[in-house]
Amino acid sequence: MKRPAESATRVTIELFGVPRVRAGLRACEVTAASAGEAMAALEAECPALAGCVLDDGWPLPAYRLSLNGQSFITDRSTRLAPGDSLLLLAADAGG
């Protein structure tokens, strides 16, 4: 989802399942203008996610990233707006 470019702003990252357990966090706020910047900030804040959930500042294929629970994004350059939430969860949604 392409959105108008905006200056870096505060967004929330919500963690579910393994990312939550590994990070020891339900959610965190980061300053980021794009999804890629947000994930890089998360990796910096939660080193426990590196290599197992995130790789080089982006979710591994076993994980999905949703914007506000409305859509799923695969493009690091996806622009974020103030108040946006990124949801990080396992790709295997079933059970």
Place this chain on the structure above:
Amino acid sequence: MFGYHGRYLRVDLADGTNEFVPLGEDVLRRFIGGAGLGTYLLHREAPPGVDPLAPDSPLIFVLSPLVGTPLTTSAKFAVVAKSPLTDRVCDALSSSHFAIAAKRAGFDALVVTGTAAEPVVLVIDDGQVSVRPANELWGLTPARAEAQLRATLGPQFHTAVIGPAGERLVRYATISHESRHAGRGGLGAVMGSKRLKAIAVAGTQRVEVADPAAVVAAAKDLSARSFGPATAKYRELGTVANLLAFNRFAALPTRNFQQNTFDGAESLAGENLMATREVARESCAACTIGCEHIYRVNGSAGGGQVRIEYESLFALGPLCGVSDPNVVLTAARACDDLGLDTISTGATIAFAMECAERGLLAAPRLRFGAGDTLLELIDRIGRRNGLGDLLAEGTRRAAAEIGGDAPSFAPHVKGLEIPGYEPRALQTMALGFAVGSRGADHNRSGAYEADFSERANRLEGSAASARLAVETEDRAALLDSLILCKFLRGVFGDLFAESAELLSRVTGWAVTGDELRETARRIVTAKKLFNVREGWTRGEDTLPRRFLTESLTSGVASGATLPLERLNAMIVAYYSARGWNADGTVPDRLVAALSLEDLQESGLARVPSCP
């Protein structure tokens, strides 16, 4: 022949006779094993129009070429029969030592027909069959019956058993093995109708594989990959991890699908259960994932333990409006002890709760959130006591009996209760539910994977959803026939090509990925042909009226709708993608192209037995 015994065992409980029947390479290569081979055998062995609970109705246990190899997650078996819940094809899978022991007993499949005069256990010891009285086991929980049988027969035996629910023909009774269940569709009732309490198997007959060194190498590679990120969810939290995520995505069925988010989700979250109650993690035989998370029931050492999956958690929790983890875990354990499918149990009670709140049932204590009533009703269902006798019939039959508007909110497709995926918030999955041959089913259609990705608009399904639904259904058909656990699916880059290589190493056949794609399509269509034979109509491929007329009310999916016209457009596109006729029937040219002609001659067209 590598990977197979090349025969199945047919036992008639009415007179205790048995015979081995040959299985040719042509059949095995076309249907592989598990759900695929079981569907073929169901076509051959079930008389057209048979009552699923009648003596002639076959109950079929099916192994696969991979069982007994060191390939991780391959110790699985399928149980196949005409479902007493749906009157359509039903295959339910389970795992662990029973599969390995059954294959060593000397057959690729076991077909049980007839009804015994008294409760019996079928014992198969290295190909030698005996039918023994089991009056002392009748009424026992599955766990107690299994323990008693192994104490009597010896630890080399492994057992598949039914609980009190199966004995009483509850239409969603399970078949249990080591606390795992072939759960959906009421195959435990089929077993109970034959007065067959248990099947015990043991043996020493190993099956050779074509290239043992290559199979070992593949097994090592697959095991190594099974420790990676693609299975971390199952290892670290289990499927209960779904609950909070589904709630956030407003896709968590709540209070009989009247709501799509649940205020009490946090208290039931897998993350919280792990932190406060988890006592152990276990795995099936020959599995390197270890997805089974065991929890303390009452948060203390004296309350007992239970394993729970997301589907049990959602069905006995949010769907019934219950947020107390003690109640939900106790309910799951009660279902285990009675031998009840947790999805159908929770969904049927939730449906009854709504009926009571609407005044359609005179049951003043039956209200959403009433945990004590939930526990009481589970016991009544398992014993067919009072209102439990009606609810033991499942939501479709209960709704017809209750009358009024009840059928419009009875949560089932083809009679099978809907799993924990809100169809209006996951509309590719809605299509998968509607067209599923087993009914509403998250294990035969993984279409939710498309909804949880950038490939689909989960709140507004379209004709483009059809190919995504077909793709996941084909993958499931292959995995269920090989058999490999679906929790392994994320480790494959190209499931079909890699599976072809595995199958080739085991069987010696030069199998290709394209061949397995066709095999998967063949198996899905074979199931459809069985349903057509048994009276399927186009009107069955739909969802209850609630889902087509009421919009979602909360969370990020608030306002989402799934109009009938949209669902029908998706269904038409699905039929087209499958190569079926516009009315959902299967054209003769496709029957021929998929080499399924012999199924149309089926129904007691039994092949001769081995000399």
